Amino acid sequence: MDALRAEHLEKHYGQGDTLVRALQDVSLRVARGSVVALLGPSGAGKSTLVKALGLVSLPNAGRIWFGDQLVVDNGRLLASVQELRRAHLGFVFQRSNLVPFLTARQNVEIACEIGGTSNPKKRALELLDWLEVGHRASSMPDTLSGGEQQRVAIARALANHPKIVLADEPTAALDKVRGRAVMELFRKVAREQDAAVVVVTHDHRTLDIFDELHEMEDGRLSPTALATVAAH
Amino acid sequence: MNLAYLDVRHRLGRFIGTSLGVALLFAVVLAMAGIYLGLVDDATILVRSVRTNLWVVQQGTRGPFADMSRLDPSIVARVAAMPSVKRARAFTYQVMQREHAGRSLRFALVGLDFPVDRGEALALTHGRPIVQPHGEIIADASLGLVIGDTLHVAREELRVVGLTKQLLASGGDGLIFATVADAQLLAEDTPSDAIRAERERRTERLRQTDLGRAQPALEALTGDPDFRAPALASSPIAAVLVDVEPARADAVMASLAQWPDTSVFTSAEQEQLLLDGVVDKPRKQLALFAVILVVTSSLLIGAVVYMMTLDKTHDIAVLKLMGASPWRLGGLVLQQALAIGVVGYGIAVAIGVQAFPHFPRRVVLTEDTVMGVFALVLTISTVASILGIVHALRVDPARALEG
Numbered sequence: 001m002d003a004l005r006a007e008h009l010e011k012h013y014g015q016g017d018t019l020v021r022a023l024q025d026v027s028l029r030v031a032r033g034s035v036v037a038l039l040g041p042s043g044a045g046k047s048t049l050v051k052a053l054g055l056v057s058l059p060n061a062g063r064i065w066f067g068d069q070l071v072v073d074n075g076r077l078l079a080s081v082q083e084l085r086r087a088h089l090g091f092v093f094q095r096s097n098l099v100p101f102l103t104a105r106q107n108v109e110i111a112c113e114i115g116g117t118s119n120p121k122k123r124a125l126e127l128l129d130w131l132e133v134g135h136r137a138s139s140m141p142d143t144l145s146g147g148e149q150q151r152v153a154i155a156r157a158l159a160n161h162p163k164i165v166l167a168d169e170p171t172a173a174l175d176k177v178r179g180r181a182v183m184e185l186f187r188k189v190a191r192e193q194d195a196a197v198v199v200v201t202h203d204h205r206t207l208d209i210f211d212e213l214h215e216m217e218d219g220r221l222s223p224t225a226l227a228t229v230a231a232h
Numbered sequence: 233m234n235l236a237y238l239d240v241r242h243r244l245g246r247f248i249g250t251s252l253g254v255a256l257l258f259a260v261v262l263a264m265a266g267i268y269l270g271l272v273d274d275a276t277i278l279v280r281s282v283r284t285n286l287w288v289v290q291q292g293t294r295g296p297f298a299d300m301s302r303l304d305p306s307i308v309a310r311v312a313a314m315p316s317v318k319r320a321r322a323f324t325y326q327v328m329q330r331e332h333a334g335r336s337l338r339f340a341l342v343g344l345d346f347p348v349d350r351g352e353a354l355a356l357t358h359g360r361p362i363v364q365p366h367g368e369i370i371a372d373a374s375l376g377l378v379i380g381d382t383l384h385v386a387r388e389e390l391r392v393v394g395l396t397k398q399l400l401a402s403g404g405d406g407l408i409f410a411t412v413a414d415a416q417l418l419a420e421d422t423p424s425d426a427i428r429a430e431r432e433r434r435t436e437r438l439r440q441t442d443l444g445r446a447q448p449a450l451e452a453l454t455g456d457p458d459f460r461a462p463a464l465a466s467s468p469i470a471a472v473l474v475d476v477e478p479a480r481a482d483a484v485m486a487s488l489a490q491w492p493d494t495s496v497f498t499s500a501e502q503e504q505l506l507l508d509g510v511v512d513k514p515r516k517q518l519a520l521f522a523v524i525l526v527v528t529s530s531l532l533i534g535a536v537v538y539m540m541t542l543d544k545t546h547d548i549a550v551l552k553l554m555g556a557s558p559w560r561l562g563g564l565v566l567q568q569a570l571a572i573g574v575v576g577y578g579i580a581v582a583i584g585v586q587a588f589p590h591f592p593r594r595v596v597l598t599e600d601t602v603m604g605v606f607a608l609v610l611t612i613s614t615v616a617s618i619l620g621i622v623h624a625l626r627v628d629p630a631r632a633l634e635g
């Protein structure tokens with residue numbers, strides 16, 4: 001079953017001469033347990049698509065389903081955005097974006113708390129252990145390495161058992177080895193948490209990890225054969 | 233998990249610095265309120281410390297403090313005979329200046345109606361009330377007198393038997409309490425011109441009595457400063473203090489008001505008369521300062537909390553993407569503003585408790601003031617957080633996605 005489905009998304013910025021059509025008739029389906037990559041040159045509309053799917057910046061037109069729930073119809077939100085975020089979504093950012101005044105555990109715990117998890121502290125420690133950063137649970141973010149920070153950030157994204165995890169260039173700030181390790185974690189997330197994971201990436205060395213690749217160009221999305229891209 | 237607390241703990245230095253700054257402002261606000269209460273207290277303490285319900289004074293005057301009130305002593309008995317009156321006391325009051333131990337002593341002399349009133353109602357810090365009809369006084373420590381000191385006035389020796397603290401007349405002079413008889417003696421110990429005039433008045437009065445007409449030789453006695461013929465006693469009193477059953481106070485007051493030779497005031501009215509003259513101007517000045525300080529502290533808290541919120545813009549965006557409610561985010565800002573206010577105020581109260589007793593002016597820090605200003609602090613902090621809250625609520629969650 002699809003965890004995430006988008007149909008005919010349109011998004012434009014500005015008007016007249018400055019009009020930018022960032023998304024043009026974009027449709028996408030991501031099944032549970034699968035991890036897909038969004039590729040494409042800078043300015044192609046990858047971040048715009050992630051923001052639309054994450055209800056951060058709604059599309060001007062088109063429909064979005066979370067599971068079998070229609071959440072956006074013709075660019076309009078059909079339910080409380082807070083509720084939808086808590087119930088369905090997990091975000092991982094380019095830089096870890098951990099809250100600097102909270103420890104690693106607290107960063108995950110606050111997300112559990114907001115999502116209404118019954119025992120947020122326990123859940124946070126479990127997630128950190130699962131992502132193999134349990135030993136840094138009481139460290140402040142600025143004392144963690146980039147890879148550790150990103151793993152804590154993934155743990156945080158998973159706090160509320162999201163069925164959709166969106167990541168925008170999560171490995172941009174990491175070296176090759178750590179970047180690959182993080183990408184492998186996304187696959188683990190998809191498989192073991194039964195989530196649909198959408199990852200924007202420029203890193204063509206890790207594409208073997210993904211189940212599907214989608215290439216964006218000038219606001220248009222086209223499915224790409226794994227082999228084609230791997231040849232780049 | 234309390235985000236406000238964790239954030240504050242992470243930047244403890246800034247929080248403490250701001251709280252200290254705010255504390256100093258609040259301490260001055262407290263001092264302003266305390267100085268004002270001190271003024272009010274000083275101005276009205278005499279009226280309160282004699283503890284009575286009604287003041288009967290000379291017709292048309294405003295009582296012994298704001299005016300010159302002279303009553304015939306016989307009025308005391310007339311008042312005492314009224315129904316519902318529990319007690320009527322004579323009261324005299326006079327500001328005077330006398331030499332004592334080589335220095336000039338300025339004081340306000342209060343006559344107590346011994347033995348009905350021995351000064352038991354006064355808050356004595358040392359010694360005892362008056363027990364002898366003559367020669368004993370209770371003095372305020374601010375006059376520099378101690379127990380056992382003797383004042384030599386009007387050929388009498390007045391020994392200090394009790395001390396009070398900070399019992400001042402509205403003009404700031406220390407109070408001395410004596411029996412009415414002694415107070416009148418002192419009051420009559422006037423310079424020679426006045427003595428001559430008084431002697432003539434006595435002779436005049438003597439001539440108007442049957443006794444004086446029958447025995448002209450008595451006139452010689454009126455020249456003797458120590459002579460006081462009871463029948464000629466004319467030394468007026470300033471007021472009659474009337475203690476009544478509280479429930480009947482209005483009725484007693486109404487019937488006293490009918491008397492042609494007296495006016496009557498409640499204790500509260502006497503206090504107000506004292507305040508009208510003394511406290512109005514300083515009150516306005518102190519209030520103005522307090523308003524300026526309140527505005528300044530609101531701006532300070534507001535600016536710091538706003539800055540703290542600006543610094544967290546990105547974190548707030550991240551929290552929004554997690555689905556954090558506006559309540560949680562607004563609460564974060566509000567709690568920090570309140571924390572600065574409350575911690576600052578706590579420090580301010582501690583500063584006040586330590587420092588105010590050393591102020592040259594009397595600063596009265598009452599529980600009511602502390603609670604009242606606390607309520608003000610909570611209001612200030614809440615108002616100050618508004619800008620920060622508005623910012624927090626307006627943060628676009630998309631900012632979390634920007635690197």
Ligand SMILES: Nc1ncnc2c1ncn2[C@@H]1O[C@H](COP(=O)(O)OP(=O)(O)OP(=O)(O)O)[C@@H](O)[C@H]1O
Nearest residue numbers: 013014020022040041042043044045046047048049
């Ligand atoms: N808030 C905005 N206002 C105006 N134009 C925007 C805005 N956000 C994005 N755009 C434009 O939309 C287009 C798509 O931008 P987007 O950020 O989605 O690209 P991207 O594929 O994520 O690029 P990159 O790989 O550099 O991150 C670009 O031309 C960009 O300039």
Ligand SMILES: [Mg+2]
Nearest residue numbers: 046047048168
């Ligand atoms: Mg982008």
